[in-house]
Amino acid sequence: MAAVSNDGAPLGSTVISLVNKLQDIFSRVGSQSTIDLPQVAVVGCQSSGKSSVLEALVGRDFLPRGNDICTRRPLVLQLVHIPPSKPESAEFLHLPGRTFHDFSQIRAEIQAETDREAGGNKGVSDKQIRLKIFSPNVLDITLVDLPGITKVPVGDQPSDIESRIRTMIMSYIKVPTCLILAVTPANSDLANSDALQMAGNADPDGHRTIGVITKLDIMDRGTDARNLLLGKVIPLRLGYVGVVNRSQEDILTNRSIKDALVAEEKFFRSHPIYSGLADSCGVPQLAKKLNKILAQHIKAVLPGLKARISASLVNLAKEHASYGEITESKACAGQGALILNILSKYSDAFTSIVEGKNEAMSTSELSGGARINYIFQSIFVRSLEEVDPCEDLTDDDIRTAIQNATGPRAALFVPDVPFEVLVRRQISRLLDPSLQCARFIYDELMKISHRCMVTELQRFPFLRKRMDEVIGNFLREGLEPSETMITHIIEMEMDYINTSHPNFIGGSKALEAAVQQTKSSTVSKVKDAVESDKGSASERSGKSRSILARHANGGMADHGVRASSDIDKVLHSGTTSGSSWGISSIFGGGDNRVSVKENTNSKHHNDPVQSVLPSSTIHLREPPTVLRPSERSSETLAVEIAVTKLLLRSYYEIVRKNVEDLIPKAIMHFLVNNTKRELHNVFIANLYRDDLFEEMLQEPNEIAVKRKRCRELLRAYQQAFRDLDELPLEAETAEWGHSSPETTGLPKIRGLRNFFYVFY
Ligand SMILES: Nc1nc2c(ncn2[C@@H]2O[C@H](COP(=O)(O)OP(=O)(O)OP(=O)(O)O)[C@@H](O)[C@H]2O)c(=O)[nH]1
Numbered sequence: 001m002a003a004v005s006n007d008g009a010p011l012g013s014t015v016i017s018l019v020n021k022l023q024d025i026f027s028r029v030g031s032q033s034t035i036d037l038p039q040v041a042v043v044g045c046q047s048s049g050k051s052s053v054l055e056a057l058v059g060r061d062f063l064p065r066g067n068d069i070c071t072r073r074p075l076v077l078q079l080v081h082i083p084p085s086k087p088e089s090a091e092f093l094h095l096p097g098r099t100f101h102d103f104s105q106i107r108a109e110i111q112a113e114t115d116r117e118a119g120g121n122k123g124v125s126d127k128q129i130r131l132k133i134f135s136p137n138v139l140d141i142t143l144v145d146l147p148g149i150t151k152v153p154v155g156d157q158p159s160d161i162e163s164r165i166r167t168m169i170m171s172y173i174k175v176p177t178c179l180i181l182a183v184t185p186a187n188s189d190l191a192n193s194d195a196l197q198m199a200g201n202a203d204p205d206g207h208r209t210i211g212v213i214t215k216l217d218i219m220d221r222g223t224d225a226r227n228l229l230l231g232k233v234i235p236l237r238l239g240y241v242g243v244v245n246r247s248q249e250d251i252l253t254n255r256s257i258k259d260a261l262v263a264e265e266k267f268f269r270s271h272p273i274y275s276g277l278a279d280s281c282g283v284p285q286l287a288k289k290l291n292k293i294l295a296q297h298i299k300a301v302l303p304g305l306k307a308r309i310s311a312s313l314v315n316l317a318k319e320h321a322s323y324g325e326i327t328e329s330k331a332c333a334g335q336g337a338l339i340l341n342i343l344s345k346y347s348d349a350f351t352s353i354v355e356g357k358n359e360a361m362s363t364s365e366l367s368g369g370a371r372i373n374y375i376f377q378s379i380f381v382r383s384l385e386e387v388d389p390c391e392d393l394t395d396d397d398i399r400t401a402i403q404n405a406t407g408p409r410a411a412l413f414v415p416d417v418p419f420e421v422l423v424r425r426q427i428s429r430l431l432d433p434s435l436q437c438a439r440f441i442y443d444e445l446m447k448i449s450h451r452c453m454v455t456e457l458q459r460f461p462f463l464r465k466r467m468d469e470v471i472g473n474f475l476r477e478g479l480e481p482s483e484t485m486i487t488h489i490i491e492m493e494m495d496y497i498n499t500s501h502p503n504f505i506g507g508s509k510a511l512e513a514a515v516q517q518t519k520s521s522t523v524s525k526v527k528d529a530v531e532s533d534k535g536s537a538s539e540r541s542g543k544s545r546s547i548l549a550r551h552a553n554g555g556m557a558d559h560g561v562r563a564s565s566d567i568d569k570v571l572h573s574g575t576t577s578g579s580s581w582g583i584s585s586i587f588g589g590g591d592n593r594v595s596v597k598e599n600t601n602s603k604h605h606n607d608p609v610q611s612v613l614p615s616s617t618i619h620l621r622e623p624p625t626v627l628r629p630s631e632r633s634s635e636t637l638a639v640e641i642a643v644t645k646l647l648l649r650s651y652y653e654i655v656r657k658n659v660e661d662l663i664p665k666a667i668m669h670f671l672v673n674n675t676k677r678e679l680h681n682v683f684i685a686n687l688y689r690d691d692l693f694e695e696m697l698q699e700p701n702e703i704a705v706k707r708k709r710c711r712e713l714l715r716a717y718q719q720a721f722r723d724l725d726e727l728p729l730e731a732e733t734a735e736w737g738h739s740s741p742e743t744t745g746l747p748k749i750r751g752l753r754n755f756f757y758v759f760y
Pocket residue numbers: 044045046047048049050051052053064065066067068069070071072146147148149214215216217218243244245246247248249251
């Protein structure tokens with residue numbers, strides 16, 4: 001390792017050891033996680049000494065350096081920590097499989113690879129060279145050497161070389177986790193430092209920029225960098241460090257880094273002007289500053305690590321508990337008690353999930369009982385509410401039903417039989433969704449049963465299988481009575497159409513409403529006709545006549561409005577004739593309401609008796625096999641259809657509400673609550689049997705293995721938690737500018753001294 005004075009607090013071995021310790025903890029607990037350390041980039045103008053600084057920090061001679069432009073592609077240097085037993089080595093990404101042990105060869109390859117991409121004549125490329133250095137003495141950290149900022153294009157450089165290089169540098173240093181070493185040579189004007197200017201743009205708060213002043217040894221005679229280092233020229237939050245790297249001559253004479261560091265120390269010691277600025281002078285001080293930042297970074301991530309380990313501990317403890325203690329005692333009593341305990345815990349857990357009292361309740365989705373409620377309300381009820389009871393009933397259907405119901409006579413009024421037939425048909429449609437709802441709930445209960453105590457029962461797969469069988473059968477048995485009940489409910493509704501139900505619209509109101517509807521539609525039709533067809537009065541009166549011809553009072557209307565008033569009369573006589581709500585009394589009250597046309601039709605199609613009458617010369621045509629209702633199209637018919645629909649809707653509404661209420665009740669009673677009440681008893685009746693204990697409590701081998709591994713992990717995590725607790729990190733709150741003397745020193749981590757002098 002580097003011979004660096006203790007005062008210089010060389011380069012964070014503290015951090016290496018800390019990170020190694022953490023890595024140990026991670027590997028012990030089998031975790032792949034590592035601590036992501038910030039990456040460090042050097043920025044500065046050409047030949048300012050960036051590569052030299054980086055090399056001094058790494059402590060190895062391997063970067064091309066010189067008076068001319070040397071770094072022409074970004075060099076991403078990944079330091080990788082390896083166990084002490086392994087030798088140091090390096091690998092380039094572009095040369096997979098080739099390992100370097102000689103660092104001068106590494107330099108040669110960097111140069112060659114730079115030429116391959118950027119040409120041999122000062123060309124610059126933003127394509128990275130990636131080099132990995134494996135060593136027991138390094139942290140897993142990434143350092144980036146960047147091409148220097150240049151103003152005037154030379155060689156193969158394009159005319160916009162300056163902006164290209166600036167963009168390239170910016171892309172690295174703008175990343176918030178990048179520490180910036182802003183390198184400025186002491187023999188240039190700091191106020192014009194490109195490095196500080198770019199760092200200021202990328203890191204305006206100065207939280208991650210360290211100013212590095214190089215070439216203190218070759219300043220003009222009579223000048224010094226005191227004011228620069230004190231931050232009096234350009235203040236910098238983390239302050240400046242002055243360094244003396246190897247000169248070109250040193251490089252040519254192969255002066256080692258080790259010697260160079262000794263010379264640097266001597267330089268600062270022999271210059272009284274810098275003697276009071278010890279903490280701002282020398283590569284070791286620079287490393288120290290970086291160490292502090294890294295230590296702080298680690299300190300900042302430690303609480304998160306602790307929290308993660310502690311969470312894993314809790315989970316592991318739970319898992320461990322789920323494997324239970326080894327059931328050594330085969331005695332029946334012990335086994336029986338264990339089984340009883342499991343059965344009642346399972347039944348309780350099942351009930352808790354259904355009732356929504358489960359501890360591990362999800363907050364991201366509905367579960368258990370809430371899903372049951374959702375099925376009832378948002379699926380079942382909502383679907384029923386969306387059904388239009390007249391949806392698949394055409395006017396033709398209704399007309400056919402009415403005509404069929406009147407039998408051999410032509411109808412005078414709308415009879416109530418078709419209403420009953422049609423409403424029954426609609427009620428029967430409710431059976432399928434109701435049964436489906438029960439099946440959904442059954443499926444939910446099955447799901448709940450599978451989710452119950454999954455981890456706890458892992459160790460007894462035979463018992464689990466038996467329990468699944470029992471609860472599966474039990475739920476299936478519970479489904480049957482619910483389905484029977486549901487069928488009964490629908491059959492009850494179909495069996496007796498309670499037209500006295502207080503919420504039922506009743507015949508009179510339906511009729512009134514239907515007449516109202518028909519009237520308004522007739523008036524508007526007539527108006528339309530008058531306006532659109534003034535010249536065809538005779539045709540219009542013909543139409544009216546055909547409508548009127550069907551009315552019982554025989555009066556002939558001249559137009560549609562009159563026809564409506566005729567219906568009124570008929571209806572009025574109907575309503576005054578009798579019973580309280582009375583479809584029959586309203587619609588079934590007369591028998592002479594036969595239209596001329598219908599009579600004609602009847603003669604032809606519907607009334608074979610009449611066809612036997614007189615003349616032998618008249619031949620009747622055969623009635624067709626399938627008879628359709630006579631094609632009446634009149635207001636009477638419109639009223640009949642409208643009344644039927646109104647009645648249907650009104651009654652269906654009553655039934656729908658009953659069904660929406662009763663079906664969930666039936667399912668809850670016969671299926672859900674019954675399962676809750678009886679599950680424990682059913683389990684005991686089926687499973688608490690001496691002859692089954694042995695078989696049910698068999699523990700598969702893998703459980704024993706899992707329990708063992710879980711125990712080991714648990715111990716490792718407990719140890720890791722204690723280790724983390726004991727890491728002797730102290731608070732590092734001091735500002736790092738020159739004005740804050742580093743009295744607190746490095747974080748007190750045992751055995752940690754150096755960080756960047758890793759290869760010494
Ligand atoms: N005397 C003296 N020479 C130095 C110092 N730092 C760097 N040099 C010399 O300055 C020249 C440039 O150094 P590099 O480290 O290559 O500079 P760079 O900024 O990486 O250069 P580019 O990558 O080409 O931009 C080399 O010849 C170094 O030996 C120093 O502190 N003192």
